[in-house]
Amino acid sequence: xxxxxxxxxxxxxxxxxxxxxxxxxxxxxxxxxxxxxxxxxxxxxxxxxxxxxxxxxxxxxxxxxxxxxxxxxxxxxxxxxxxxxxxxxxxxxxxxxxxxxxxxxxxxxxxxxxxxxxxxxxxxxxxxxxxxxxxxxxxxxxxxxxxxxxxxxxxxxxxxxxxxxxxxxxxxxxxxxxxxxxxxxxxxxxxxxxxxxxxxxxxxxxxxxxxxxxxxxxxxxxxxxxxxxxxxxxxxxxxxxxxxxxxxxxxxxxxxxxxxxxxxxxxxxxxxxxxxxxxxxxxxxxxxxxxxxxxxxxxxxxxxxxxxxxxxxxxxxxxxxxxxxxxxxxxxxxxxxxxxxxxxxxxxxxxxxxxxxxxxxxxxxxxxxxxxxxxxxxxxxxxxxxxxxxxxxxxxxxxxxxxxxxxxxxxxxxxxxxxxxxxxxxxxxxxxxxxxxxxxxxxxxx
Numbered sequence: 001x002x003x004x005x006x007x008x009x010x011x012x013x014x015x016x017x018x019x020x021x022x023x024x025x026x027x028x029x030x031x032x033x034x035x036x037x038x039x040x041x042x043x044x045x046x047x048x049x050x051x052x053x054x055x056x057x058x059x060x061x062x063x064x065x066x067x068x069x070x071x072x073x074x075x076x077x078x079x080x081x082x083x084x085x086x087x088x089x090x091x092x093x094x095x096x097x098x099x100x101x102x103x104x105x106x107x108x109x110x111x112x113x114x115x116x117x118x119x120x121x122x123x124x125x126x127x128x129x130x131x132x133x134x135x136x137x138x139x140x141x142x143x144x145x146x147x148x149x150x151x152x153x154x155x156x157x158x159x160x161x162x163x164x165x166x167x168x169x170x171x172x173x174x175x176x177x178x179x180x181x182x183x184x185x186x187x188x189x190x191x192x193x194x195x196x197x198x199x200x201x202x203x204x205x206x207x208x209x210x211x212x213x214x215x216x217x218x219x220x221x222x223x224x225x226x227x228x229x230x231x232x233x234x235x236x237x238x239x240x241x242x243x244x245x246x247x248x249x250x251x252x253x254x255x256x257x258x259x260x261x262x263x264x265x266x267x268x269x270x271x272x273x274x275x276x277x278x279x280x281x282x283x284x285x286x287x288x289x290x291x292x293x294x295x296x297x298x299x300x301x302x303x304x305x306x307x308x309x310x311x312x313x314x315x316x317x318x319x320x321x322x323x324x325x326x327x328x329x330x331x332x333x334x335x336x337x338x339x340x341x342x343x344x345x346x347x348x349x350x351x352x353x354x355x356x357x358x359x360x361x362x363x364x365x366x367x368x369x370x371x372x373x374x375x376x377x378x379x380x381x382x383x384x385x386x387x388x389x390x391x392x393x394x395x396x397x398x399x400x401x402x403x404x405x406x407x408x409x410x411x412x413x414x415x416x417x418x419x420x421x422x423x424x425x426x427x428x429x430x431x432x433x434x435x436x437x438x439x440x441x442x443x444x445x446x
Contacts, residue, residue, distance in 0.1 A: 042070040043376045050131055050139055052121040052308075053147030054078035054106055056442060057346030057360045061145050063111045063444030064368035069375065075115040075141075077133060080106055084177055085435055087357045090211050090393065092180040093173040094218040095188065096431065099181040109442045121148065124312040126339045143371060144342045146327050148309055150207050150355070153302045158272035158281075160299060168275050172299040173211055186296060187222060194228030195295030196235070198280055200270045202302040203239035204324060207347045207355040210390035210402070212236075212300045213244060213253055219296070220260055221395040234262045237282055237292070239269035245353070246408045249392070252420045256394065270299065305348060314342065316350045326350030331406060333380040334367050340374070343367050351386065352406045357434075358389030361441045368444075387411065391430035399426040 049065060051058045054076050062074055083106040091097040110116050119133035130140045152174055154160045165172050166182025169190060173180050190197065199216045206212075216236055223229040236243060236257070243264065244250040257264060268282040268290060280297055282290045303324070309315055310325025314336065321328070327344040328337050331351040336342035345367045347355040354363070363384050370380035386406030393399045400422045403411045412419045417426055440446045 040068075040372075042068060043372050044070045045072050045375050047072045047142040047375050048140065049074045049143045049145065049371075050141035051076045051145040051147055052078070052124075052131060053149060053346075053348075054080055054083070054110075054116075055147060055149050055346065056357055056438065057149075057364060058145065058147035059083075059109050059111070060360060060364035060441050060444060061147065061345050061368050061371075062114050063442065064365060065371065066111045066113060067444065068368055068372040072375075073115070074111075074113070075117055075139065076110065077117045077119060077121050077131065077139065078106075079118045079120050079134075081118075082106060083109055085438060087208065087434060087438065089173050089177065089180040090208075090214045090218070091431070092177060093171070093183040093187070093215065094222065094393075094396075095184050096396070099177045101435070102177050102180070111444070121308050123308055124314050126313050126336075126342060129341070142341060143375065144339075145367065145371070146309065146314065146342065146344045146348055147346050148306050148348050150303045150347045151306045151310075153204075153304050154299075156302045157270055157299065159275065160273050160301075161275060164275050169278055169294060169296045170273075170275055170299070171215075171296060172301070173215055174207075174301060183298070187219060190296035191219075191222040191226040191228060193295075194223060194226075194230075194232035196233050196293065197296040197298075198292055198294040199234065199236045199298045200280075200300050201236070201238040201240065201243060202300055203269060204302040204304065205321075205326070205355060206300070206303055208390070209244065209355070210392050212298070214393040215298050216257075216262060217392075217394050218396070219298070220262060225396075235265065235292070236262060237265045237268045237270070239267065241266050246402070246404050246410070248410060248420060249402050249404075252400075253392075273297065273299065305350075309348060314339065321350030324350070331386065332383040333370055334363060334384055335370060335374070335380055343371050353386050353388050353404070353408075354406075356388050356390060357438055357441075358403075359387060361437070361446065362387040364441060364444075385411075391426055391434065393427065393430065394422045397424060397427055398422040399430050401426040401429060 083104045085102040088102040092099050119135045121131045122134040123132040132138050165179045166185045171183040171186045201212050223232050242250045271283045272281040280292045305325035315325040316322040316328040327348045329344040329349050346360050366382045366384045369382050390402045391399050392402050401417045405411050410419050
């Protein structure tokens with residue numbers, strides 16, 4: 001199967017000159033989910049601020065704090081030299097983008113004047129206001145921002161080997177750009193012949209919970225394009241009682257899949273995989289084991305907090321987020337509930353929803369503002385509503401722009417887009433507009 005390009009999709013609407021002008025005007029609108037903070041003079045301070053993590057959340061907060069604070073010493077701790085545009089992994093894994101479109105240098109995004117410690121935080125000691133790196137360095141702080149992201153817990157799946165992704169029909173979009181590229185190779189090989197595809201969903205909180213759905217829609221579309229759909233079956237096996245946590249979206253997707261011939265099995269958790277035999281084993285809540293042969297298997301790993309957070313006093317100790325070791329923050333202020341000089345940003349937060357880049361876009365200005373307020377001796381006064389956004393691809397050339405809050409209410413921000421109606425414009429946002437928006441967030445511009 002050749003490398004796919006949106007312009008060749010037979011079912012994508014043609015964009016005429018008038019529509020191009022309309023799209024240009026739409027692109028100039030304020031970015032969905034952007035938060036506007038009241039202007040204040042920079043806070044003069046000598047505070048030491050440590051940011052653990054240099055993904056979108058960590059760098060976006062650092063960029064904003066460097067302007068909100070005058071005299072602060074800001075340190076980012078993270079050894080990653082490569083900065084990956086993770087929202088683009090599904091585009092790589094389905095043949096829409098080349099892999100180099102999601103790979104950048106972390107050095108290019110570090111704000112001026114920030115100290116960058118190229119090591120990983122191995123332990124948090126919030127009682128002593130310090131972090132300890134893997135190399136043994138102890139770094140003290142007055143204020144801490146936790147931006148570590150999630151741990152992909154493939155170890156919970158017996159027999160799973162991340163290094164085998166791309167071979168024997170094994171796929172998984174999450175681990176890295178290379179895994180996304182290998183997933184596309186596996187998808188191409190499968191689509192060329194057809195067969196039985198099994199798509200999975202774990203029961204844990206997920207970053208980009210729409211990715212498993214996008215992969216399912218796009219796999220079916222690739223089978224259709226390859227002419228092998230009539231001799232193929234696509235089965236989605238969810239460990240939950242649904243396929244998406246927002247009911248209107250869940251119902252919409254299930255209705256679409258029924259029309260597309262995609263079968264769904266709920267409350268089946270992927271427990272083991274025999275890669276050589278191409279056989280997956282699922283477990284039901286009653287303990288029954290169900291073996292499922294496959295020609296193509298997309299593995300979505302259980303996710304939890306990294307060990308450094310999970311094993312620290314910063315993690316939730318009780319309640320629904322304790323098992324995953326998620327960061328215990330107030331869902332509105334994103335300030336730690338027990339350590340008032342600690343804030344969380346992004347996927348690590350133990351909140352009801354909010355593990356997408358769009359969540360960071362909305363919450364990074366709030367976290368930076370609230371932290372600056374605390375440094376100035378005031379109380380956090382900007383609430384976060386849990387805004388999450390998912391451009392849910394339904395086929396090449398079409399997507400739905402799903403936006404919602406903590407309560408699962410749909411919160412559409414662009415009047416020209418119906419949230420449960422797929423459109424070429426929502427696809428265009430995903431394909432062309434969202435990475436420039438992501439880079440603007442990194443630089444603290446939106």
